[in-house]
Amino acid sequence: MRKNALWIVGGFILGCFATVYCTHQWIVQAQQSERPGNSLDNPVDMPRDLSGLSIKTPRIRIVHTTDPWQEGGSMYLQEVDPWLGWKWGKDLTQRSFRERDGVYGDHGKIDGIMLADGATKMMDRSHTNSCGSCHNVPYRDGGAGMTIAKNGATGRNTPHMYGTGIMEMIGQQIRLQAYAIADTSRDGWISKEEAKGKRLIIYNLPAGEPGRVAIDLGSFDDENGSGFPNLNPIIWPAFVDRNGQRIAWAKGYKTPEVAGFQIEVQVYGFGTPYLPFRPAISTTIRAFTLTPFDIHSGLQTHDPTTYTSPNRDAHALVSNAGCQQFISAAGKDRGGVRAPTKTGLPGISLDDPDRDGYCEELSEGDMDVSEWYLLNHPSPARAKITPEVAAGEKLFAKIGCASCHTPDWTLLASNPNAKDYTEKFTGDRRFFDLEVAWNDKTDRLEGKLNYLVNKITSCDPKGADRERMVPKRGAFTVRGIYSDFKYHDVGEDFYQMQYDGSIVRQWRTTPLWGVGHTAPYGHDGADLDLNTTIRRHGGEALDSRNAYVKLSDAERSQVLAFLNNLVLYQTDQLPTDLQGRGQIADNYKVQGMNVGLECFNSEHLFRTPVKIEGPIRNIKGEKITSRAGTNIRQAYGLDLQFLRDTDGDGFPDVIDPEPLIRGYRDGIR
Template sequence: MAHPQVSTVTKKPQFHSLRPCWLLIYWSVLLLLSGPSIAQYNERPALVGSGNAEVDISGRSIKNKRIRTIHDPSPTGAGGSGAFIVRDPFLAYQLGRNLNFREFRTRDGVLSSIGDLAGLMPDGTTASITARNQLSCSGCHNLPQGNAGGGVSFHKDSGLSRNTPHYYGAGLIEMIALQVRAEILSTCDTNDDGWIDVAEATSAPAISIETHPGGPTVDFGSLALSNGITGVPNLNNIFSVWFVDSSGRPVDGATEIDGMATVGFNFHMSVWGWGQGLGRSALNPTNRAFYWDPANAHSGMQAFDPSTDNDPDGDGVSEATIAGAVQFPATHVAPDRGLCMDALGFSHDDPDGDTYLNEISEGDLDLAEWYMLNLPRPAFAGSRQSFNRGVELMDNMKCTDCHQVRWDIKSQDSTYEGDRRLFDFNVTWNMLTRRLEGELTPLFTKSGMDYVPNRRGSMVLGIFSDFKHHDMGAGFQEIGFGGSVNTLWRTPFLWGVGSGFPWGHDGQSLTLENVILRHDGEGTASRIAYESAPPKDRMKLINFLEKLVLYDVESLPADINGDGTISSNFMVAGMDTGLERLNAEWLFQTPLKIQGRVTVNGNVLTSFAGTNIDQAYQQLTHCRVDSDNDGWPDVWDAAPRVTGYRDGVN
C-alpha cells in the first residue's frame, strides 16, 4: 500500500532507527523544537522578525485566511471543497482542523448575542442551555489544547454540569453508528424501500448486533410496536425515530404509527451527546451535524447546508456528502434554510438577524466533516500484554457487558460503506524509548491526481462502548432545572478516559474510582464486582484505565512517510523540521516551507512560521481568492475590491 509521497519530503541518514510506533507528548516536544508552544487559534501568518504582530514561532496557530469555502463536489473545481478532499486531502484535513479550532471574530458573525438562555427542557417551558458563549469549538474541546479534546463542564439541563467529552476517533464512531443502522435495515427492511412498515416491524427478529465476527452481540431492543400494529418501536434510546406515510416521507409532528397518516418509521443512532432522557435520545447523529449544531448554539454562527437537504426521495435521509456520510434531514437540518438565495449562490436568510450572512458555508462543513472523519483515535500507553490483562480485569468485573472492547467496520459492499477514512494513525507504546509513537497508514489508492479511499474493513480496538443508553440509577440521576428526572445515559467511550478529570455525564466525579462507585441501575452488578474484588485488582484496573490516553497529535513522534523510522531531522521543502511528526502541512500537495532558524533576543530557535502560505494553502486558486480579505471569496463577492464582512459588500 502506498504511503503519502511528496517529492520535497526526505529524511537525513540515521545512526539508528526506531520501530514505527506512536507517541504521546503534550507540548514538551514542541517546547524543545521551538520554544513557546501554546498557540492562540486565530490567524498568525507572519514571519518571525517581520515586525508584524500576527506571528507565532511554534507554527501551531492558524495560518490561512478565513475564507468561506465553496462547495463543489467536482475534483476539478479549483479551490472548491471537492478538489481539496479528492486531490489535496491533507490540506482539506488541515482546513477542517482550523475550522474546528479557529477563534471566530465579530467580522465573521460570531456571537450576535452573548450568554442567552436557549433550548427547552422536556416540560416544553423551562429554559435549558446557556447559549452563545464560545468563540470556537476549542473553547470547550481543549484538553489537550489544539486537539479534539474535552475538559470543560457547563450547565445544560440542570444545576449540575454537563461534561464536554473529547471527540478523538470521531470518524470511527460515526461509521459504526451508520453501519449498525445499515445492518438493521438489511435484515428487517425486506422490501428494501429504506424504512420499516408495520408488517416488517411485527415480523422482525430482536435487534442483536455482533460487534465483530465471533464477538459479543449488543441487544438494541426490538422493532415490535408498543400496541401491536400501532404505536412506537421498542428500540434502545440511542435511536431517534421518525414516523412516515405510505411513501416513506416523514409526517411532521407524528409521535407514533397510527395506521392512517403514519404507517411506518425510520431511524438513526444519535451518537453525539450523553442523552436527554427517555424518548429524546441524544443530540447529533453525524459528525457534520455535530459541527453545525454547536456552532449555532455556542457561537451564534448559522450554517447553510444543502448537502443535508439533498434528499431526492424525501424519506428524511440524504444522499452521501463528499466525505461519504448520509445525513438525516428528518431530524437534523442546519439553521440557515436558504429560503432567499443570492444570485452568486449563498444564502441571504440570516436566521439570527445580525446582518452577517452565510456564516458557515456548505463547503466549510465539507472540510470540518472531513477532518472529523479522519481524526486519530486515542491510544493505550502500555504493552499489548498489559492491555489484554486490563481487558481481562474488566471482563471479570462485568465492565465489558456494556463497555465493549472492539467493533469492526465491514468492507464496502451493497449494504455497507466500508472505512471511508484517508489514513489510520496508530499510536502505540515503545518499550525502548518509553514513549508513545505514531505510524501513519494510508487507506487510499492514488489514481492519477485523485486520492481514492480503499473502503476496506477495519478493526476498532479499545473503544469500550456498546453505543447503548442504560438506566444508571440514582448514582447518575440528573434532576433538571424544571424538575424532570433522567437516569438514562449512553455508555461512554472509555478510550482516552485516563487523560483527565472530571468524569461522568455531569463531570461530578474527580477520580476514576468515584465514577465506578456511582454505577447504579443497570451498572449495579459491575459496581458490586469492583467493590468485591481484591484491592490489588481494583488498583490494577484503575492503572489500566489511566493508560487509555489522549495525546497531542501534532507533536507526537511519528513515522508519516512509511519508511519504518522516526527521523530526528525530518526534511520538508528543503528545511529541517526536526522530529518527524504528524503535521498535515508536511503532506500538502505543496508542502508548507518553514522559516527555519531565527535568533530572538539572543536565542537561536526554529521558526515554524510558513514562508509559502498562499501556495501551500491554495489561497490563490479560483474559489479561494479573496482580494479584499473580508472572508468572501471573489466568486461570491459582488464587490471584490471593497471590504464587506457582512455580505461581501457591506
C-alpha cells in the first residue's frame, strides 16, 4: 500500500515537472504567426494552422553566403531554390518578433532623423513587432496600411510595396544615367568643375517609343549659390574630397575639403526635406528593410554588405541580389566583436547596440532573403477594363495628370561588357514576373508566371550536375506605374508642418499603381477618397486639377473609374498559371495531393514542394481539406547544412558558438 502511494506521489511529481518542462517549451515555441503543425501534431507542442497560411518555419537566422552550393546559405536560397529564399524573406516581413528574437528596446523613445531645429527627432521607436502590422492591406503581402506619427502630427500613411523592386531598379538606372551626363572623367564621382552648366535630364522610355517624355531633375551645378547642387531632392549628394573619398560631415560646398559628390537616388517614401548628413529616407530595398526593422521593432541588423566601403566613398558593397548599397544606410551593429564558431565561419556580432542582451538580432543573410523577396514582389494590376475605365485613362492623360504621373518606364538591359560603368546597367534583376490581367471569360484576375532567368547547369563541389537559376538581367518595360519619381510642389494644401515648425513643401509624385485599393490618400492619409485628394492638388498641378474640376460629372467618374481600376490582390490566393501551360487547373496536384485551384503559392514552387495533409475530419467531425504541411522540415530546408539549428535557439549550427546549448541571447546564454 505504502509502496503504491510512493509510486502515485512520485508519478504526480514527475508529471508536474513534465508539465512545467513542456509548457515552458511551448511558451518559447508558440507564436501567433508561427504555426507549423498539422492535424496529427499535438497543438500544445506544435501550434497548428490547418488553413496552411501561417508561417511554418521557426525563427532561424539566414547565413550570408556567396557560394550557391553552400546548402541553405543565402546564395543557395537565391539561385538553387529561389522560391524557398523568396518565402523565407516573405516570412521575415510577416513574422511577429518576440522578446527572444531581440524585439524592441527603448520603446517609445523619440528617434529617427533630426529635424531642421537640430533638436527634434522624427518619430518614436519600437511600436510594432512586424512589418505586417502596418503594411497589411492586403494581408500577408507587402500591402499598404495605417497612418503613423512621423515628421509631424498630421501623420504619414503607409504605402504598399507591390513592384518595389521595379522602383529600386528605376532609381539605380537614373543614378547611372546621371553619372553618364556629369562624370566626364569616369572616375566614379562628379567634381564641381564637371558639374558646371550641366542639367540632369532623363527619359522614361527609349528614343522612338510613344509616350517618351523628358524628365528634368535639375542642375548638377550650384546655380543659386546654396552650397548644394541644384538637383531635384530625389537626388541626394554625398560629398567627397579630391580623392573621391566621402566626407561624412560635409555641409555641401561650404566645407572647404569638398571637391565634388556622388549620388543616391531616392525613389521611396512620400517626401522628406533635404538633410545634409544622410539621405532623408532609405534608398535601396535593403536599406528600407534594415532601417524599419530597427526603428519600428528595435531589431538591429548586423549587415557587412551595408557597412563595408572598400573605397571609403559613398558606396558600400553590391548585394547578392545585385544592387549597389550605400554606406549612409549602415546600421548601428558593426560587428566590433564577433563570437567564435566551431566551423571557422565568421561568427555572430556581439555588439548588441540596443543593450537588450540579444545579439545579432537580424543577420546579413536575413537581409539577403528579405531583399530577394521585396525585389521580386509582384506588381499591382489592372482590374476589368470597361469602356468607362478606358475613357477615364484617356482623360487622365488629356487633363495633364500623366505629365507627373508618368505611366511607363523601361529598364535597360545590363551590358556587363560595356567599358564605361555608366552604360553597364544592371538590367531587370528579378527572377520572375507575375503577369496579372483580368480574364473576361472567368470574370476574375488571373496570373501568369514568367521566369526571367537562365538555367545554368554546373558541377557542385561533390561533382554532381546541378541547376541554378540566374536572372537574365534583360530589358523590361513596366506599363502603368504612374510616377516621374520627381518631387513637386503641389500646393499649400499638401504642405506639412513638421514638429519643429519647419515645412515640407515638395512631395514625390506618388506612383498610382494599386491606388484603387490604398485609401486613405496623400502622404498624411488625410483624404479618404480619390476625388478629394485630386481636388487637393494645387501648385505645379493647379492647371491639371482645374481641368479635372471642369470636367462633366460623367467624365470625372470616368477618371475615378480608371484610378479605381489600378488594384492590388492577395498574391497567394491569385489563380495563376504556374507552369506556362496556358491554363489554370481547378484541381491542381502538388506532391500527389489535390490543392484545389492553381494559385500563386510559392510553396508549390520550392525544389521540394510542400505536401498538404488533404482531406481529414476536423475536431467537430466535419470533412475538411487540411492545407497544413506534412513535410515541412524537408520542404523548407530545415536540415540543410546552413539552416540546421539543432538547439532551436535561432542561431544555425554553422554560426552558433554552442550548437547544442540553447542560448537565445548570443547562442550560449
